[in-house]
Amino acid sequence: MDKFGLPARYLGTQRKSVWEEYVQLAADYNPLDLGQGYSDFLPPEHIISALDQVVKNKNVLLHQYTRGCGHPRLVSVLSKLYSRFIGRSINPNTEILISAGAYGALYCTIMGHIDDGDEVIIIEPFFDCYESMVVTAGGTPRFVPLRFNNNSSSELKSSDWTLNPEELENAFNSRTKAIIINTPNNPLGKVFTESELQMVADLCKKWNVMCISDEVYEWLVYEPQRHVRMASLPGMWERTVTIGSAGKTYSITGWKIGWAYGPANLIHNLHVVHRNSIYACTTSLQEAIAIGYEKELDCLGQDNCYFISLPRQLEQKKNYMADFLSKMGMRPVIPDGGYFMVANWSSLEPEIDLSAENDKYKDYRFTKWLTKNVGIQGIPPSAFYSEPHKALAETLVRFCFIKQDEKLRRAARILEEWKATK
Ligand code: PMP
Ligand code: GLN
Numbered sequence: 242m243d244k245f246g247l248p249a250r251y252l253g254t255q256r257k258s259v260w261e262e263y264v265q266l267a268a269d270y271n272p273l274d275l276g277q278g279y280s281d282f283l284p285p286e287h288i289i290s291a292l293d294q295v296v297k298n299k300n301v302l303l304h305q306y307t308r309g310c311g312h313p314r315l316v317s318v319l320s321k322l323y324s325r326f327i328g329r330s331i332n333p334n335t336e337i338l339i340s341a342g343a344y345g346a347l348y349c350t351i352m353g354h355i356d357d358g359d360e361v362i363i364i365e366p367f368f369d370c371y372e373s374m375v376v377t378a379g380g381t382p383r384f385v386p387l388r389f390n391n392n393s394s395s396e397l398k399s400s401d402w403t404l405n406p407e408e409l410e411n412a413f414n415s416r417t418k419a420i421i422i423n424t425p426n427n428p429l430g431k432v433f434t435e436s437e438l439q440m441v442a443d444l445c446k447k448w449n450v451m452c453i454s455d456e457v458y459e460w461l462v463y464e465p466q467r468h469v470r471m472a473s474l475p476g477m478w479e480r481t482v483t484i485g486s487a488g489k490t491y492s493i494t495g496w497k498i499g500w501a502y503g504p505a506n507l508i509h510n511l512h513v514v515h516r517n518s519i520y521a522c523t524t525s526l527q528e529a530i531a532i533g534y535e536k537e538l539d540c541l542g543q544d545n546c547y548f549i550s551l552p553r554q555l556e557q558k559k560n561y562m563a564d565f566l567s568k569m570g571m572r573p574v575i576p577d578g579g580y581f582m583v584a585n586w587s588s589l590e591p592e593i594d595l596s597a598e599n600d601k602y603k604d605y606r607f608t609k610w611l612t613k614n615v616g617i618q619g620i621p622p623s624a625f626y627s628e629p630h631k632a633l634a635e636t637l638v639r640f641c642f643i644k645q646d647e648k649l650r651r652a653a654r655i656l657e658e659w660k661a662t663k
Contacts (some may be wrong), residue, residue, distance in 0.1 A: 254373035259624035261356055266609065267618050273652050276618040278427065278581060280492040280643040285547050287536055288491050292529035303528055309520050310512045311339035311500070312527035318534040319485075323502055325541075327473050335505040339522055340515055343457045343486040343499035348374055349518075350453055350501055352481050353510030355380040359418035364404070364627030366428055366634065368455060371421050382625040383412045387431065397574040397585065399431040406440060413448045420445060421454040422471065425462060428583050428622050428639040430576020432466045435474075442474045451507065452477065454490055457499070458579040459488040460548040466577040472503065482507050487530045491547070492643065496526045555642065556581055558649060562642045565653035569660045571638075580643040587636040592663050603635040611638070615659045617652055 247255060263276050278375045283289065295303055307313070311333070320333035331337065340346045347370060355361060357379035363371050365386040375382045385408050391401035422441060424433040445452050454471040472481040476490035488494035501511055533547075540546045542617040562582050563573040571584040586607055598606035612618045619638040623631035642649065 249479045250377050254376055258369055259620060261326075261368075263608075263620060264617065266612055270612050270616075270618075272612045272616045272618040273648065273655060274317070274618045275642070275644065275652060276620050278489075278641050278643070280287075280495045280580075281648060282492070282645050283446070284491045285533070288493065288529060289532045291532035292525065295525045295528045295532075298471055303524055305524065306521050307524040307527060309516055311337055312522075312524055314531035315339055315498075315527040315534070318502060318531050318538060319502065322534060322538055322541075323483075324581060326470055326584040327478060328607075329478060332505065336508050337500060338508055338511045338515055339498065339500045339527060340511075341499070341519055341522055342494075342497040343455065343484050344370060345515070345519060345522075346484050346486075346496075346499045346501040346511070347371065347453070347455065347513040349511040350484070351375055351378050351380075354451065354482075354507070355418060358416065360414065360416045361418060362409075362412045362420040362450075363627075364420070364422050365627065365630055366395075366426065366622060367421065368423055369624055374446065375421075378419065381416075382627065383417075384630060385409050385412050386626065386630045386633055387429070389633075397572050397626040399426070399429045399574055399576045400434075401574070402429055402431055404437055404440065409440065409474065410444060412442050413450065413452055415448070415492050417448055417450050419451045419453055421453045421455065423457075425458040425468065425576075425578025426455075427429065427458065427579055428581045428620070428625055429574065429579055430579045430583070432462055432468060432577040438469055438471055438474060442471065444536050445480055446476055450480070452481045453484065454481055455484045457484060457489040459485065460490055461555065461575045462578040463552055463559070463576070468578065479504055480507075482557045488534075491530070491533060492551075493530075496523075496530070498522055498526050498530055558642045558644070561646075561649055561653075562640060565649075565656060566640070568655040574637075581639050581641055583637045583639045585636050586638050595662075597605060602631050604637060608638055618654055 262512040267274050279620045316333035316337045320331045324331045327630050351374040355378035359376045359380045360383050361380045362383050365384050372382050386400035388405050459468050472478050474485050482501050484501050486499040536552050537546050566584045570588050573584040595606040595610050598609045602623045604623050608619050608621045620632040622637045623637050
C-alpha cells in the first residue's frame with residue numbers, strides 16, 4: 242500500500258477532465274478556440290466599473306473576509322430576484338449559499354446530501370463534474386440519457402432530444418436520494434419544457450427524492466422558449482436545490498462566483514460543507530456582482546436588462562454559426578438555450594482520415610483532428626455521457642458561439658477554405 246496514494250474516495254475519478262485535456266491541446270496547437278464555454282468579449286461595462294469602484298473603495302471591510310455563506314449585499318439581491326421568480330419569499334441567510342462558482346455550489350450540494358449507498362439519477366448529457374462528485378461522496382450514479390427522436394431530414398433542434406418516461410421511471414427506487422437535471426442543457430442547448438419537468442417532479446414526490454437543478458444558463462434562452470424553474474413547480478420548492486452562476490450570467494467565468502438556493506433544511510447541509518472547506522468567497526467580487534444584479538432587478542424584463550440583451554445579441558451569432566456549419570456539410574442542432582451548438586459531422590467522415598488519433602471514441606478523434614489539421618477547436622460531446630452511453634454522442638461535436646463576430650467570421654472562412662480543398 243502506498244502511504245501517500247490517493248484516498249480511496251478519489252479512486253476512479255482521477256482521469257484528467259476533458260477541460261484539462263482540451264485546454265492543453267489548444268495551448269499546443271493554437272487553434273481558433275470554439276471549445277471551452279466563455280466569451281472573448283468584455284463583460285458589461287456596469288459590472289467592470291462596479292468592480293473598479295469596489296477595489297478603490299476606502300471601506301476597509303470590502304477588502305476583508307465577508308460573511309462565510311454569502312456576502313450580505315449579494316444574498317440580499319438574489320433573494321429579492323429569485324423570490325419573484327419562484328413566487329415565495331426566500332430567506333437570504335438560510336436559503337442561499339454563495340460558493341466558488343457553480344462548481345462550488347454543486348460540490349457543497351452533493352457532499353452535503355449524498356452518502357454511501359445513495360443512488361443519484363443523472364440525466365445525460367450532463368456536465369461532467371456531477372459524476373465524479375457523486376462517486377467521491379460515496380453515491381452511485383444511475384444514468385438516464387435523453388433520446389434523439391427526429392428521423393426526418395429537416396433541421397435538427399435541441400428539443401429533438403427527449404426523456405423517455407419509462408426509462409426515467411425505471412431509474413427510481415427506494416435507494417434514490419437525488420436526481421440532477423441541467424436546463425438549459427450543456428452541451429445540447431435543450432430547454433426542458435414544463436411538462437418534462439413536471440414528469441421529473443412527480444417522480445421526485447412519489448419516491449421522496451431531492452432535485453438538484455443546474456440552471457446556470459437560466460438567462461440564455463431564445464424566443465419563443467421560456468426557462469421554467471424546477472423549484473417553481475407545485476410541491477417542488479421543498480425538495481429542490483437550484484444552482485446559479487454569476488460567471489455564466491455576466492460572462493465572468495474567471496470570477497468564480499456561483500450559488501445554490503432552496504429551502505432552509507436542504508441549504509443547511511450545504512452551509513456545513515462550505516463552512517468547513519471554502520469558508521468564504523471573494524468579498525470584492527461578490528459586492529460588484531451584487532451591484533450588477535441590483536441594476537438588473539431595477540430594469541427586469543426591459544430592453545436594457547442584461548438578461549434580455551445578452552440572449553438577443555447571441556441569437557444572431559447562433560444563426561450565423563448554424564449557417565456556416567451547414568455550408569461545410571455538418572448538421573447543426575439549433576439550441577433553445579445556452580451558448581453552445583452541437584453539430585453532426587458524420588457526413589464529413591468519408592473525406593477525412595482520423596487514423597492518426599487513437600482515442601476510443603470517434604468524437605475525440607474528430608475534434609483532435611479538427612484542431613490539428615483545420616485549426617478549429619470544438620469539444621467532444623461524449624465527455625458528457627457515462628461510459629455505456631458515450632457512443633450516443635460520437636457523431637457530434639460541440640462549438641461555443643459566445644464569441645466576437647470577427648472570430649466567428651474567421652471560423653467560417655477557415656472551414657470554407659478547408660471544404661474547398663476537398
Ligand atoms: N454547470 C454547468 C452546466 C456548466 O456548464 C458549468 C460551466 N462551467 C458549470 C456548472 C460550472 O460553472 P462555474 O463556472 O460557475 O463554476
Ligand atoms: N461550462 C464550461 C464548458 O462547458 C466549463 C469548462 C470547465 O469546466 N472548465 O465549456
